[in-house]
Amino acid sequence: MSATRLFALPAILRHSVLLLTSALILVPFAWMVSLSIKPPGEIFRASFSFFPAQFHGAENYTKAITSVPLLHYIGNGLLVCALILALQILVCAPIAYALAKLNFRGRDLLFALVLIGLLLPHQVLSLPLFILCYQLGILNTYAALVFPYIVSPFGVFLFRQFFKSIPDDVVHAARLDGLSELSIVWKIMVPMSLPAILAFSIFSVVGHWNDLFWPLIAVRDGSLMPPPIGIMAFKNAEAGNDYGPLMAASTLVVAPLLIAFLAAQKWFVEGMTTGAVK
Amino acid sequence: MNARLSLVSRSVGPVTTSRKSMLVSELRSPAQKHARGEALWAWALAGPALILLIVLFLLPVVGVFVMALTDWEFGASSLSFVGLANFREVIFDEVFRASLINTVVYVLIVVPGTVLAGLVIALLIESSDSCRAFYRAIHFLPFMATLTAMAISWEALLHPTVGLVNQTFAALGIPTANWLRDETTALPVLAVIGIWQNLGYAMVLFLAGLKSIPLDLYDAAEVDGADLWIDRLRTVTIPMLGPVLMFIVIVVALKAFETFDTIQILTQGGPGHATEMLLYTLYRESFEYLRMGYGAAVAVVFLVMVVTLTLIQARIMDKRVHYQ
Numbered sequence: 001m002s003a004t005r006l007f008a009l010p011a012i013l014r015h016s017v018l019l020l021t022s023a024l025i026l027v028p029f030a031w032m033v034s035l036s037i038k039p040p041g042e043i044f045r046a047s048f049s050f051f052p053a054q055f056h057g058a059e060n061y062t063k064a065i066t067s068v069p070l071l072h073y074i075g076n077g078l079l080v081c082a083l084i085l086a087l088q089i090l091v092c093a094p095i096a097y098a099l100a101k102l103n104f105r106g107r108d109l110l111f112a113l114v115l116i117g118l119l120l121p122h123q124v125l126s127l128p129l130f131i132l133c134y135q136l137g138i139l140n141t142y143a144a145l146v147f148p149y150i151v152s153p154f155g156v157f158l159f160r161q162f163f164k165s166i167p168d169d170v171v172h173a174a175r176l177d178g179l180s181e182l183s184i185v186w187k188i189m190v191p192m193s194l195p196a197i198l199a200f201s202i203f204s205v206v207g208h209w210n211d212l213f214w215p216l217i218a219v220r221d222g223s224l225m226p227p228p229i230g231i232m233a234f235k236n237a238e239a240g241n242d243y244g245p246l247m248a249a250s251t252l253v254v255a256p257l258l259i260a261f262l263a264a265q266k267w268f269v270e271g272m273t274t275g276a277v278k
Numbered sequence: 279m280n281a282r283l284s285l286v287s288r289s290v291g292p293v294t295t296s297r298k299s300m301l302v303s304e305l306r307s308p309a310q311k312h313a314r315g316e317a318l319w320a321w322a323l324a325g326p327a328l329i330l331l332i333v334l335f336l337l338p339v340v341g342v343f344v345m346a347l348t349d350w351e352f353g354a355s356s357l358s359f360v361g362l363a364n365f366r367e368v369i370f371d372e373v374f375r376a377s378l379i380n381t382v383v384y385v386l387i388v389v390p391g392t393v394l395a396g397l398v399i400a401l402l403i404e405s406s407d408s409c410r411a412f413y414r415a416i417h418f419l420p421f422m423a424t425l426t427a428m429a430i431s432w433e434a435l436l437h438p439t440v441g442l443v444n445q446t447f448a449a450l451g452i453p454t455a456n457w458l459r460d461e462t463t464a465l466p467v468l469a470v471i472g473i474w475q476n477l478g479y480a481m482v483l484f485l486a487g488l489k490s491i492p493l494d495l496y497d498a499a500e501v502d503g504a505d506l507w508i509d510r511l512r513t514v515t516i517p518m519l520g521p522v523l524m525f526i527v528i529v530v531a532l533k534a535f536e537t538f539d540t541i542q543i544l545t546q547g548g549p550g551h552a553t554e555m556l557l558y559t560l561y562r563e564s565f566e567y568l569r570m571g572y573g574a575a576v577a578v579v580f581l582v583m584v585v586t587l588t589l590i591q592a593r594i595m596d597k598r599v600h601y602q
Contacts, residue, residue: 107320117335119589124581129334213557216542250428265411
């Protein structure tokens with residue numbers, strides 16, 4: 001992989017600029033971790049030091065997971081993200097196969113419907129979806145957090161693109177082997193499309209783990225809250241008096257995704273940027 | 279159906295049926311049976327998704343327009359058409375106008391800031407091979423991190439007395455402020471957070487764009503006398519990045535339009551209405567004040583703006599496909 005021939009900066013200049021911007025980018029993360037291990041007295045004493053004079057991390061982190069049900073929030077987040085992703089793949093892969101590989105009247109119309117879905121910003125639909133969830137009696141349940149997302153137009157679009165690139169001969173051969181169309185979807189197409197599935201999974205999980213807007217509308221009950229509103233509720237309860245435990249809670253919510261990201265950087269970048277078409 | 283009937287009539291038809299048409303019917307019959315089977319399978323496979331697309335996307339978007347054009351209230355059993363009354367109320371509302379202007383100002387700060395920072399960092403990273411993955415990872419971190427949690431960290435950084443920002447500024451002799459409580463600084467500060475969050479995203483998209491520029495073009499430019507890097511930037515990089523650049527501008531603009539978390543956590547639209555933005559107005563009016571008609575009208579305005587941008591983006595994507 002050769003670099004562009006735009007310019008050959010002296011290495012020291014390139015590194016000093018990039019290290020500086022990296023440092024600026026990292027300040028909020030560093031500050032978050034730093035406050036999460038400081039005692040209240042040190043937080044409210046002006047100081048530049050990252051490390052506290054007196055380590056207070058154990059107390060802050062203990063308070064973060066005991067004074068609010070933070071682990072419960074994280075459990076909610078995991079459950080909701082897993083349910084959404086599983087249902088999305090279950091619903092989107094078959095229609096994507098039909099759009100990519102089968103000939104039938106109405107296919108273009110169906111695809112147009114998918115594109116319309118892709119075009120709509122989801123927040124705009126929140127009012128009717130709120131009313132729909134109310135009518136179904138699922139407001140303030142896990143179902144309300146999951147239901148609006150079980151079909152993803154982006155997922156259909158992405159899977160269709162990928163399935164199209166699989167040669168028709170593969171499908172013909174599978175049919176000759178006596179596989180039904182449904183088995184072709186799950187035994188041939190999906191296993192052959194793991195990169196697309198993985199990219200979509202990352203896109204979906206990151207999006208729903210971080211989402212604040214819809215959970216704020218869909219649930220009121222503390223025991224159902226995913227991490228972002230859990231953190232918000234914690235902040236409002238603390239009224240900004242005690243940053244230590246609040247920062248400890250923030251660190252615990254941000255950490256899982258960042259660790260996963262650092263472990264599988266390439267996949268995450270791909271997953272998040274494939275989403276640029278959305 | 280018709281095809282099948284005609285096949286049946288042909289097979290039981292008069293003996294004058296020629297051998298040729300017999301063959302055709304024999305050939306066509308399994309093929310048509312197959313086509314019908316294929317269509318049945320297609321609708322069976324697409325069915326669940328189709329129903330959900332209608333229930334979760336198509337009907338709700340129709341619903342937003344119905345709500346915007348009627349006087350329906352939450353829980354009411356009847357509704358009547360009120361034309362553009364909701365839109366009139368929205369447009370003459372000071373809060374909405376503030377919200378619209380703030381959104382535009384915010385987007386106009388975030389888009390150039392993010393795109394420029396993303397481009398410069400991508401060019402710097404791409405100019406050599408060393409530590410490339412490391413720098414890319416660091417700059418991409420904010421885009422992954424839960425913004426709700428990071429917003430709380432920003433609040434601590436911007437704290438008027440003990441925040442790192444004011445401590446640093448005071449030490450350097452730069453004027454300090456109560457950043458999030460001052461009407462003149464609150465929106466720009468939110469925009470800075472927006473840039474911080476999105477520049478890694480722009481950077482990654484630029485890196486992909488830069489990789490697709492053929493290296494011979496730089497050689498050719500050099501042969502033609504583009505000895506300075508600025509000449510090569512002007513004659514090769516920027517023109518070749520053109521469509522990517524437009525694409526990134528729009529993607530970032532869409533992200534900026536959808537800003538909600540930082541407002542909800544940090545300012546709640548204040549001080550005054552200084553950080554009121556469309557999505558936040560939509561949320562508060564609809565779900566806190568339960569003004570559904572008003573909320574729906576705001577949603578329609580938001581929808582029109584976002585869809586317009588997305589359609590422009592789709593056109594650019596089409597063009598890019600043609601170039602390749």
